[in-house]
Amino acid sequence: MLRAPLTERQSVELARIFKALGDPVRLRLLSLIASHAGGEACVCDLTDAFDLTGPTISHHLKVLREAGAIEGERRGTWVYYRVRPDTLAQLSAFLVLPGDIAPASEAASGAIGASA
Amino acid sequence: MLRAPLTERQSVELARIFKALGDPVRLRLLSLIASHAGGEACVCDLTDAFDLTGPTISHHLKVLREAGAIEGERRGTWVYYRVRPDTLAQLSAFLVLPGDIAPASEAASGAIGASA
DNA sequence: ACCCTAGATAGATAGATGTCAATATAGAGG
């Protein structure tokens, strides 16, 4: 959180995730997966969206996976990836500034009575 | 936003900011600046918090500045940096998933209509 | 068993990045 200085350990862990998102291809992969019907996408769908070879896409997916941003599951011949909301919420929580009205972490973690 | 696939242009711009945050030192710098009294910190305060030389800190501040994450102002001998909330809000908005109850972008930018 | 497709891994290479020492610039104060 930007309300208090990060410890060195916290900064290392968070930086790993931010770094994983610090590439245009990975960011587009993430948005393709997240916005895909059913919340998951098969690798074959993703590869077609880029002018890149399969191994390169595979590499980027691995970086996202190892950073905890996505998770994959094999079903038959295909592998399906989906976003891990908890990880993204962690980033969002960090970005909340001391002066902000409402903490974004609450919005991400679920129940807000007001809208019901 | 993770509700729709990013364009290539969008992904390049966003990735630049995420990449700037993808380093433990820069993340700690950002949190030190944001949590400092008055919302701004002098470079001399920041340098002391690390086992790094001045030029290295200067370099990291430059990366953050060029990514739009912070802005600096010289006052006399010292240079003071503060966070640019708009840029961080942009990241936070991207991290909102399709299924989320309330968009974090609204929370970050102020008014929450639902509660009124 | 055989082959075909989907995806991952390995190895190589060009380019980016984090760090430092040395040097330059900007103000403040004699």
Next chain:
DNA sequence: CCTCTATATTGACATCTATCTATCTAGGGT
């Protein structure tokens, strides 16, 4: 004007990264 302190810039170097080609593994269909 000279010097001292606070930052920034430059140049060098070791490491990391994005991408490719070639190869490997996993499942499905015939």
